[in-house]
Amino acid sequence: MSERKPRTGQSRTTLSDVANHIGVSAITISRALNKPELVSEALRQRIDDAVQLLGYVPNRAARALASAKSHSVVVLVPSLSNTVFVDTLAAIHDTLQPAGYQMLIGDTRYSPQAEEKLLRTYLEYNPDGILITGFDHTPAAQTLLQAAAIPTVHMMELAEQGDSPCVGFSQYDSGYALTRFLLDKGYRRIAFLAAQLDPRTLKRGEGYRAALREAGLYQPHRELAEASPSSVGLGSRLLDRLLLQAPDCDAVFCNNDDLALGVLFQCQRRHIAIPQQLAIAGFNGLDASAWSNPSLTTVDTPRYDIGKAAAAMLLQLMAGKAPAATRVDLGYRLLARDST
Amino acid sequence: MSERKPRTGQSRTTLSDVANHIGVSAITISRALNKPELVSEALRQRIDDAVQLLGYVPNRAARALASAKSHSVVVLVPSLSNTVFVDTLAAIHDTLQPAGYQMLIGDTRYSPQAEEKLLRTYLEYNPDGILITGFDHTPAAQTLLQAAAIPTVHMMELAEQGDSPCVGFSQYDSGYALTRFLLDKGYRRIAFLAAQLDPRTLKRGEGYRAALREAGLYQPHRELAEASPSSVGLGSRLLDRLLLQAPDCDAVFCNNDDLALGVLFQCQRRHIAIPQQLAIAGFNGLDASAWSNPSLTTVDTPRYDIGKAAAAMLLQLMAGKAPAATRVDLGYRLLARDST
DNA sequence: TTGTATGCGTTATCAC
DNA sequence: GTGATAACGCATACAA
Numbered sequence: 001m002s003e004r005k006p007r008t009g010q011s012r013t014t015l016s017d018v019a020n021h022i023g024v025s026a027i028t029i030s031r032a033l034n035k036p037e038l039v040s041e042a043l044r045q046r047i048d049d050a051v052q053l054l055g056y057v058p059n060r061a062a063r064a065l066a067s068a069k070s071h072s073v074v075v076l077v078p079s080l081s082n083t084v085f086v087d088t089l090a091a092i093h094d095t096l097q098p099a100g101y102q103m104l105i106g107d108t109r110y111s112p113q114a115e116e117k118l119l120r121t122y123l124e125y126n127p128d129g130i131l132i133t134g135f136d137h138t139p140a141a142q143t144l145l146q147a148a149a150i151p152t153v154h155m156m157e158l159a160e161q162g163d164s165p166c167v168g169f170s171q172y173d174s175g176y177a178l179t180r181f182l183l184d185k186g187y188r189r190i191a192f193l194a195a196q197l198d199p200r201t202l203k204r205g206e207g208y209r210a211a212l213r214e215a216g217l218y219q220p221h222r223e224l225a226e227a228s229p230s231s232v233g234l235g236s237r238l239l240d241r242l243l244l245q246a247p248d249c250d251a252v253f254c255n256n257d258d259l260a261l262g263v264l265f266q267c268q269r270r271h272i273a274i275p276q277q278l279a280i281a282g283f284n285g286l287d288a289s290a291w292s293n294p295s296l297t298t299v300d301t302p303r304y305d306i307g308k309a310a311a312a313m314l315l316q317l318m319a320g321k322a323p324a325a326t327r328v329d330l331g332y333r334l335l336a337r338d339s340t
Numbered sequence: 341m342s343e344r345k346p347r348t349g350q351s352r353t354t355l356s357d358v359a360n361h362i363g364v365s366a367i368t369i370s371r372a373l374n375k376p377e378l379v380s381e382a383l384r385q386r387i388d389d390a391v392q393l394l395g396y397v398p399n400r401a402a403r404a405l406a407s408a409k410s411h412s413v414v415v416l417v418p419s420l421s422n423t424v425f426v427d428t429l430a431a432i433h434d435t436l437q438p439a440g441y442q443m444l445i446g447d448t449r450y451s452p453q454a455e456e457k458l459l460r461t462y463l464e465y466n467p468d469g470i471l472i473t474g475f476d477h478t479p480a481a482q483t484l485l486q487a488a489a490i491p492t493v494h495m496m497e498l499a500e501q502g503d504s505p506c507v508g509f510s511q512y513d514s515g516y517a518l519t520r521f522l523l524d525k526g527y528r529r530i531a532f533l534a535a536q537l538d539p540r541t542l543k544r545g546e547g548y549r550a551a552l553r554e555a556g557l558y559q560p561h562r563e564l565a566e567a568s569p570s571s572v573g574l575g576s577r578l579l580d581r582l583l584l585q586a587p588d589c590d591a592v593f594c595n596n597d598d599l600a601l602g603v604l605f606q607c608q609r610r611h612i613a614i615p616q617q618l619a620i621a622g623f624n625g626l627d628a629s630a631w632s633n634p635s636l637t638t639v640d641t642p643r644y645d646i647g648k649a650a651a652a653m654l655l656q657l658m659a660g661k662a663p664a665a666t667r668v669d670l671g672y673r674l675l676a677r678d679s680t
Numbered sequence: 681t682t683g684t685a686t687g688c689g690t691t692a693t694c695a696c
Numbered sequence: 697g698t699g700a701t702a703a704c705g706c707a708t709a710c711a712a
Contacts, residue, residue: 012466014705025683030707040681055487060464061404062705065688070401080430090420093447102465105445107433124400125442126352147395232628258627265631287598288572288628291605354689365699370691380697402689405704 013056021050033058064126072102073314074127076118078110078134078198081229084284084303085133088155091307092131099315101128108133110198116141123148129314131155135164136199151317153310156200156303158329165317165326167310171200174299174332175207178253178281181297183215185340187251187279191222193238193263194255195230201255204283208253222246230255235262236269243270251279251340257286260296264339279340285333294338302330353396361390373398404466412442413654414467416458418450418474418538421569424624424643425473428495431647432471439655441468448473450538456481463488469654471495475504476539491657493650496540496643498669505657505666507650511540514639514672515547518593518621521637523555525680527591527619531562533578533603534595535570541595544623548593562586570595575602576609583610591619591680597626600636604679620679634678642670 019026024043032039032047039047050056064070073096077085089105096103104125106118116138123144130145130152137145145152154166182190192208194201205223212218224242226234235258242249254260260282264274272278274294282289285300309328316323359366364383372379372387379387390396404410413436417425429445436443444465446458456478463484470485470492477485485492494506522530532548534541545563552558564582566574575598582589594600600622604614612618614634622629625640649668656663 028682038681057460058464059405059466059705061401061410061466064401065399065405066707068688080426080433086420086426090447093420093445102444104442105433107430124398126399126401232631236631261628262631265633268633288601291572291576291602293605293608368698378697399689406691408704
């Protein structure tokens with residue numbers, strides 16, 4: 001009569017339920033499930049049967065608490081509606097899932113402040129690792145990351161200083177290279193259209209500017225930037241605005257393929273011949289850009305591979321091993337097609 | 341000398357660290373953080389300061405274990421590369437995050453078997469709720485769901501029987517309506533192109549078939565289906581195949597806008613006039629379809645709203661409240677444009 | 681190969 | 697308004 005009654009009514013089957021069922025101790029069940037080789041063949045079989053019979057499902061919270069490992073990884077990306085990050089997420093998922101790690105996805109909406117807040121929240125989960133986009137974090141977020149001392153890999157960009165583990169490619173170089181390509185093709189009045197002015201977009205813009213300045217051809221009024229998210233419709237509108245303020249341009253470097261497709265469509269409507277009157281180049285190598293008429297020159301970025309490699313590197317770090325390299329440049333591929 | 345040494349080296353600040361710091365008991369700190377109104381004003385202030393000072397971060401695993409609530413929601417979608425589900429995920433994230441719930445995302449790759457496996461795995465997290473796509477689950481998965489007795493909302497489709505909570509629209513109706521629209525426009529030899537043959541695609545196909553049968557115009561050889569994922573490139577290839585086996589068709593119902601765009605591009609290359617020689621209709625209302633030349637007729641689907649509503653309904657269910665409705669039909673919108 | 685004792689960090693319960 | 701105590705379910709350390 002002095003017994004306390006259990007707090008929960010009908011609780012889930014636990015390790016000891018299974019243990020009692022066969023008449024061994026709970027720890028043996030635990031071992032049979034986690035390190036089967038430590039348990040005798042016969043017993044293991046009986047345990048497996050009992051687990052099946054009783055419908056035992058391990059409790060991750062208890063495991064995390066006892067082992068001080070959560071088997072979860074926080075993944076912070078700027079957007080869930082941008083193909084670039086979605087592809088990266090898919091790769092991360094494909095890599096971490098088989099390794100037994102759960103992704104905790106956070107959408108920072110391109111805001112370092114929101115990122116800091118998410119980081120704070122997600123740290124409560126005791127993540128074993130962190131995958132974070134770029135290097136543009138608030139000071140507080142940087143402090144949090146350091147204090148937490150959790151293996152972290154930065155994605156998409158390459159560290160310019162320090163030795164933070166990172167997987168990506170040089171945004172600056174890719175912008176420079178595409179502009180250089182257009183210059184080599186003979187275009188002289190090259191415009192730049194950008195949306196969603198995140199750090200990576202800005203760096204590609206710097207590459208664009210540098211290439212044109214070197215050639216003595218940079219003209220600020222040929223740059224058009226819009227903070228709203230990139231879309232096909234925005235590309236169409238931006239072209240109209242561009243032709244108002246810089247009617248003489250002979251090529252457009254669109255910061256991504258959505259914009260480029262919008263520009264292409266709008267040119268068709270305005271009966272502007274591509275590439276004769278205006279060349280168009282996009283960015284990111286989306287599927288559609290290969291099939292439009294004309295097909296779009298673009299820079300293919302290794303976003304899936306970045307996710308794969310970043311997750312793989314993180315797995316190494318979390319296992320306490322030293323990765324082969326902690327700074328992985330996956331490069332980019334210029335796909336020259338008919339629009340230039 | 342008989343003291344055991346701690347297992348972990350430098351552990352995180354805990355509730356009792358904060359408690360010791362001020363000289364109160366741990367439970368008081370817990371209350372101050374979770375139910376501040378139960379703690380005196382003065383003490384609360386001191387606690388807040390100490391929390392700040394010591395950099396205390398709650399441990400979710402411990403909380404989940406002690407309270408038997410994980411504050412997490414499992415979300416199972418067929419794909420992370422399909423805009424449809426990504427938009428839905430974004431909406432779910434936007435709704436659950438502010439409510440303090442964490443999403444555990446699972447990518448089933450359109451496979452009920454994979455879904456069952458993920459479900460089994462994710463049940464280990466003691467999710468407080470489940471958001472799952474459609475109704476096409478393995479018997480074992482259905483048993484798991486029932487046994488777990490966790491609030492669950494099905495997304496994208498509407499239950500045809502039973503009273504499972506669901507938010508979506510009638511896939512069948514939408515397919516029927518678009519076909520009916522083409523018939524009313526005067527098209528008589530309407531083809532159907534589909535990829536990624538998931539249950540929703542198949543239901544739209546049934547709608548297509550029903551409408552044509554009613555009109556006495558159904559011809560099996562005008563249907564072309566491909567199991568691989570939908571893409572613009574696939575649309576182009578499918579058009580070529582279609583024109584081989586059904587050269588006389590006068591309209592194409594593409595099961596989604598990617599395919600439709602590919603068909604459009606391919607028609608341009610083959611100098612097929614749209615809509616004069618061939619009408620094109622897509623599905624899902626992607627941004628690009630509004631801007632192509634000609635613009636594409638499509639069916640806009642409320643995927644963001646589905647995510648919002650499903651998550652909101654789940655929040656109600658998890659709170660033990662009865663939602664206003666447990667079967668929410670969000671409908672669809674036929675956008676008639678120039679390609680038909 | 682298996683078991684015992686103990687603790688992970690928090691909250692539920694009941695008492696003061 | 698605050699505290700003591702006992703779980704929550706599992707894994708670590710060590711013993712047998």
